[in-house]
Amino acid sequence: MAQLRVVVVLVITTVCLVAALWGIDLSVAGQTVIDARWSQLVWIIPVYYGTHVLRVWRMQALLDRHVRFGQVLSILSVGYLAIHVVPFRMGEFVRPYLLSERAGMPFASGLAAILVERLLDMMMLLGLLVSVAWLVELPPSGIVVQGIDVLAAGQKLAGTLVLIGIGGLIAVLGLGERLLRLTDRLPGGRIARSLYAGFSAVPRHPARIGGLLLISAAIWLVTILGVWLCLNAFEGLPTAFSAAYVIWTVVLAGTSAVPTPGFFGVFEASCVAAVLLYGGEPHLAQTFAVVLHLSQFGFTAFNGVLFLFWEGLSLRQLVGASRVQAGA
Numbered sequence: 001m002a003q004l005r006v007v008v009v010l011v012i013t014t015v016c017l018v019a020a021l022w023g024i025d026l027s028v029a030g031q032t033v034i035d036a037r038w039s040q041l042v043w044i045i046p047v048y049y050g051t052h053v054l055r056v057w058r059m060q061a062l063l064d065r066h067v068r069f070g071q072v073l074s075i076l077s078v079g080y081l082a083i084h085v086v087p088f089r090m091g092e093f094v095r096p097y098l099l100s101e102r103a104g105m106p107f108a109s110g111l112a113a114i115l116v117e118r119l120l121d122m123m124m125l126l127g128l129l130v131s132v133a134w135l136v137e138l139p140p141s142g143i144v145v146q147g148i149d150v151l152a153a154g155q156k157l158a159g160t161l162v163l164i165g166i167g168g169l170i171a172v173l174g175l176g177e178r179l180l181r182l183t184d185r186l187p188g189g190r191i192a193r194s195l196y197a198g199f200s201a202v203p204r205h206p207a208r209i210g211g212l213l214l215i216s217a218a219i220w221l222v223t224i225l226g227v228w229l230c231l232n233a234f235e236g237l238p239t240a241f242s243a244a245y246v247i248w249t250v251v252l253a254g255t256s257a258v259p260t261p262g263f264f265g266v267f268e269a270s271c272v273a274a275v276l277l278y279g280g281e282p283h284l285a286q287t288f289a290v291v292l293h294l295s296q297f298g299f300t301a302f303n304g305v306l307f308l309f310w311e312g313l314s315l316r317q318l319v320g321a322s323r324v325q326a327g328a
Contacts, residue, residue: 032234032287040233041295047226048299051219052076058120058215061208062113067103074307075099078318081304084262084297086319097322102311107325119165120216125256126158128220128249135242143250143273150270154253224248230292237288238278250274267293 056072063072075098082091096110129151143151228244231237254270255263271289276282308315 032284033291035235036291037233037235040229041291043229044226044295045299047222047229048296051222051226052303054215054219054222058212058219059113059117061212061215062116063099063103063105064109064113065103065105067099067105071103074311075102077303077307078311078313078315080300081308082315082319084300084304085315086261091319093322093325094318097318097325100325115165119162120212122158122161122165123213124216124220125154125249125252126162128245129155129158129253132246132249135246143270143277148257150250150254150257150273153257157256158253220248226296227292230288230295233291234284234288236284237275237280243278246277247271247274262297264293264297 052073056069056076059072059076060067060069075095078098079091079095082094085091092114093111096105096107096114099105099110099113100107132151143149224241224244227248228241231244231247232239250273251267251270254266258266260266268286268289271292272282272285275285275288280288304315307313
């Protein structure tokens with residue numbers, strides 16, 4: 001079954017890559033990159049580091065105990081690498097596992113923080129998807145990538161997850177001890193108490209919730225700034241910040257709906273479809289999509305590998321151990 005899942009993911013990735021890059025002239029694409037405004041492109045790196053720092057601060061705020069900035073930076077760097085290279089986002093378990101092993105947190109508490117982080121990101125994505133129709137005239141068929149209207153699919157996915165997440169938090173926090181007394185009789189009772197502790201640490205102070213929402217909004221605004229810088233590096237592409245806003249929203253919707261390894265294929269296909277809304281040349285859209293994705297993936301891979309070596313860790317062993325811990 002696991003092998004079948006990997007094959008399906010690889011097929012989807014290949015189909016999307018071929019569809020997005022079909023007909024691209026490599027010599028023209030190469031010349032386009034050479035002719036790009038590199039004075040704009042180099043600023044993408046500090047922007048990416050700014051986003052990374054914001055994510056570390058947010059995770060520190062989500063944890064129910066203090067963990068040093070350097071520790072969280074290392075854990076998130078390795079965890080994001082695992083998310084990008086392991087199929088079906090099974091790398092998500094690496095971060096709570098490392099929080100348990102390196103910071104002494106219960107696995108379930110770390111997992112609770114990750115779940116709340118994902119809920120915050122889904123709330124931001126839902127907000128982006130709702131507002132994107134105000135910034136660009138969408139075609140009647142929507143933005144179709146391999147037969148899927150990624151905006152419609154993204155709205156349904158984000159909306160459903162936000163409702164489930166908020167409903168689950170309200171149920172857990174509202175029922176509180178009564179729910180825990182019921183779960184104490186089950187094999188996973190101890191885990192339920194750890195999850196409850198992790199969840200309850202977030203809404204304990206109203207100002208903390210506001211701070212988390214502000215940091216989450218800042219993360220995506222800074223990310224869109226990086227997209228805008230990349231857009232402005234290529235002559236002939238839209239230069240408005242609103243265009244970067246729409247393009248990134250479409251990419252997020254596509255990669256959320258179909259999370260291929262490294263998001264390869266779906267990222268490019270969604271990005272090209274969004275750029276073409278503004279009448280850009282197909283070869284320019286394809287080149288931009290590849291450069292944007294490789295810059296983001298390269299940043300994630302560099303940081304992840306750097307901290308793997310720094311901490312003396314093996315990604316394969318981490319993924320295996322984290323899945324065992326999650327199953328336990």
